């Protein structure tokens with residue numbers, strides 16, 4: 496009886512030690528840490544299409560308070576039914592300046608098709624007022640590939656054409672790292688990653704600091720405004736939000 500008790504106790508201690516060792520090995524094998532890492536902050540993603548709870552809402556359909564006009568203190572775009580529309584009175588700049596960011600923009604080209612090539616539903620989303628992701632009705636509308644919808648204009652064509660029909664709402668989700676001026680006068684390249692209607696169209700494309708043709712701002716800078724282009728075609732926008740990274 497006594498011998499059996501000692502044997503059971505010894506087995507229990509051995510089993511406990513083996514379990515502790517196994518837990519430790521498993522923890523190391525899965526890259527875990529014995530100390531507690533800080534938990535990532537909680538973000539409420541909001542409805543489909545956002546805005547998430549930590550985003551800066553630039554346009555929520557109510558007013559132009561977060562924007563100024565390109566040629567006037569206030570934007571001269573139309574605002575109706577929660578949607579803003581370009582006019583030939585110039586583009587609009589965000590009042591706040593940004594650098595690295597995640598940006599969500601919804602846009603629609605006119606449902607009545609007019610013009611072709613670069614003359615159909617042309618606008619643009621310019622990060623730092625310098626680097627354009629092209630807005631264009633590219634549904635059954637051929638143009639040069641690095642000028643179509645979703646192109647990093649003049650630099651890189653989209654991987655695929657994910658354009659919806661004229662008049663339908665479309666989304667851009669853009670992850671942008673700004674090219675940065677360096678103390679030695681050189682530029683550290685940035686990058687564009689873009690999803691068009693949820694489809695990857697720009698996959699971590701380098702941004703070397705050369706501004707896009709027709710960019711309203713020039714030169715490499717640490718920060719700059721978001722710019723939405725007037726290119727003479729009526730294009731609508733809604734639900735614009737940004738998360739500085």
Ligand code: MG
Nearest residue numbers: 617618619630
């Ligand atoms: Mg454009």
